[in-house]
Amino acid sequence: MLVSLMPDSPPSFTLVDVPGAVPLLGHLREYKTRPVDQLWTWWRQHGDALRFRLGLKTRYLFSHPHLAEAVLKDPDQFVKVYDPRRPSGLALVLGNGLITASGDVWRRHRRIIQPIFHRPRIATMVDQMAQVGEQWMAGWPAEEGPSVDIAAEMRQLTLGVISHTMFSTSMGHHINRMIHALQVSSQYAIDSDNNPFFLPRWIPTPGTRAFRSAMRSMDELIAVLLASRRQSGEQHDDLLHALLHARDEETRDGLTDQELRDEILTFYAAGHSTTANALSWTWYLLATHADAKARFHEEVDRVLEGRTPSAEDLEHLPYTRAVFEESLRLYPTVPLVQRTVATPTTVGGVFLPQGARVLISLYNLHRHPDFWPHPEQFLPERWLGSDRSHSHYTYRPFGAGPRACVGSHFASVEGLLLLALIGRRYDLRLAQERVELQFMVTLRPKGGLRMTRQPRITPPVSAAK
Ligand code: HEM
Numbered sequence: 001m002l003v004s005l006m007p008d009s010p011p012s013f014t015l016v017d018v019p020g021a022v023p024l025l026g027h028l029r030e031y032k033t034r035p036v037d038q039l040w041t042w043w044r045q046h047g048d049a050l051r052f053r054l055g056l057k058t059r060y061l062f063s064h065p066h067l068a069e070a071v072l073k074d075p076d077q078f079v080k081v082y083d084p085r086r087p088s089g090l091a092l093v094l095g096n097g098l099i100t101a102s103g104d105v106w107r108r109h110r111r112i113i114q115p116i117f118h119r120p121r122i123a124t125m126v127d128q129m130a131q132v133g134e135q136w137m138a139g140w141p142a143e144e145g146p147s148v149d150i151a152a153e154m155r156q157l158t159l160g161v162i163s164h165t166m167f168s169t170s171m172g173h174h175i176n177r178m179i180h181a182l183q184v185s186s187q188y189a190i191d192s193d194n195n196p197f198f199l200p201r202w203i204p205t206p207g208t209r210a211f212r213s214a215m216r217s218m219d220e221l222i223a224v225l226l227a228s229r230r231q232s233g234e235q236h237d238d239l240l241h242a243l244l245h246a247r248d249e250e251t252r253d254g255l256t257d258q259e260l261r262d263e264i265l266t267f268y269a270a271g272h273s274t275t276a277n278a279l280s281w282t283w284y285l286l287a288t289h290a291d292a293k294a295r296f297h298e299e300v301d302r303v304l305e306g307r308t309p310s311a312e313d314l315e316h317l318p319y320t321r322a323v324f325e326e327s328l329r330l331y332p333t334v335p336l337v338q339r340t341v342a343t344p345t346t347v348g349g350v351f352l353p354q355g356a357r358v359l360i361s362l363y364n365l366h367r368h369p370d371f372w373p374h375p376e377q378f379l380p381e382r383w384l385g386s387d388r389s390h391s392h393y394t395y396r397p398f399g400a401g402p403r404a405c406v407g408s409h410f411a412s413v414e415g416l417l418l419l420a421l422i423g424r425r426y427d428l429r430l431a432q433e434r435v436e437l438q439f440m441v442t443l444r445p446k447g448g449l450r451m452t453r454q455p456r457i458t459p460p461v462s463a464a465k
Pocket residue numbers: 098099100110266267270271272274275278332333334337338396397398399400402403404405406407408410411
């Protein structure tokens with residue numbers, strides 16, 4: 001439920017400089033240790049439109065839906081930070097993939113890829129996702145054992161889902177190599193982007209060498225996967241098949257091998273830790289809200305009657321869906337979205353020079369007290385009934401505008417399905433005292449999330465179904 005909708009005329013904002021910048025470093029020290037919390041604190045202290053410094057680089061922080069809308073709906077004025085001649089940040093790893101590409105290259109890729117993620121196709125993947133989930137849980141204990149890191153479990157599980165839906169295989173032992181290489185390279189890329197004192201890449205530091213080795217490892221693996229698919233000539237109903245056969249509706253061109261490499265890595269990078277962390281936060285919230293957990297278990301038991309969830313079942317789990325949506329509100333796994341200003345412009349009365357970097361904090365938007373009653377509380381009920389609204393940029397876990405998440409439906413289906421599938425069989429209980437935020441490409445529980453898995457007694461599968 002939203003407190004109020006937007007007034008007719010857009011509000012005007014006063015840009016506030018965050019105090020406390022020190023020579024050279026600016027606000028780098030506070031920002032680096034806990035970026036998401038720090039941006040939240042600055043926002044609560046100083047307002048919706050702020051300016052701060054990371055080293056000598058100026059950043060703008062927007063935390064109001066009007067400002068978010070103005071930036072996100074215009075991908076030509078507010079561009080992704082990527083220059084193909086001088087790649088930086090995640091583009092170092094993902095090249096010209098959909099997340100990092102800009103301009104005409106992005107438009108072409110989006111035209112080719114968007115149809116792959118249409119709802120009917122995702123619906124056909126539900127059984128495959130469920131099968132991966134069931135297989136994963138077959139390794140879970142029959143009795144409550146010692147605690148495990150549920151965040152790591154969710155990461156492996158969602159990697160299994162993306163591997164199966166993309167390659168029709170679990171990728172066996174390759175998967176650990178891939179996940180490690182992706183983590184090492186992405187972290188290096190992000191650190192190098194946010195730290196003005198980072199040494200150039202041509203200096204062979206241990207970090208640079210690890211980065212290069214990780215990149216080589218991923219490139220080799222993808223080349224092998226592509227070659228073996230082409231050689232086998234087999235037909236598979238998976239995302240790789242869809243990617244290999246996708247054509248630009250305007251030119252009828254497909255993706256080149258380099259473009260395929262970039263997109264495969266992009267799906268891997270974007271498609272597992274986001275959903276995994278969304279699930280981890282949901283388990284954490286359920287474990288710390290007994291009433292919500294009881295209601296969630298009741299719904300799952302009643303609707304599924306003990307069986308593996310199907311695409312149709314997902315339509316009958318409104319409370320479980322509300323739990324997932326509320327979890328993405330409080331802990332959006334992509335908490336920050338960045339853009340660069342292409343030409344000088346003014347937004348909500350705030351002047352932005354060319355080249356300025358703007359951060360939209362989805363984390364702050366989702367907790368804005370002008371739009372959310374009890375913004376810091378976990379209240380899945382707010383998503384039930386007719387007054388639920390995703391409009392007006394107050395709730396944007398999947399981004400907004402033309403560059404919104406292409407995999408949002410995939411992620412929503414996967415998240416709901418895995419919640420129901422696991423919740424049907426297990427009661428997850430928190431086994432640690434404190435949970436802190438960590439922003440490492442996505443928003444995750446720092447150091448993992450220790451939980452115990454208590455098997456549940458579920459009703460027998462109904463003979464009628
Ligand atoms: C809970 C899970 C997920 C969340 C919270 C999430 C969130 C987001 C957000 C906020 C953006 C916009 C970033 C920006 O504007 O700069 C985005 C973009 C994107 N996401 Fe997701 N995502 C999720 C899952 C997925 C999955 C499962 C896939 C693919 C299998 C995926 C693929 C992408 C791609 C390719 C883009 C770039 C789209 C473009 O720029 O055209 N995401 N995601």
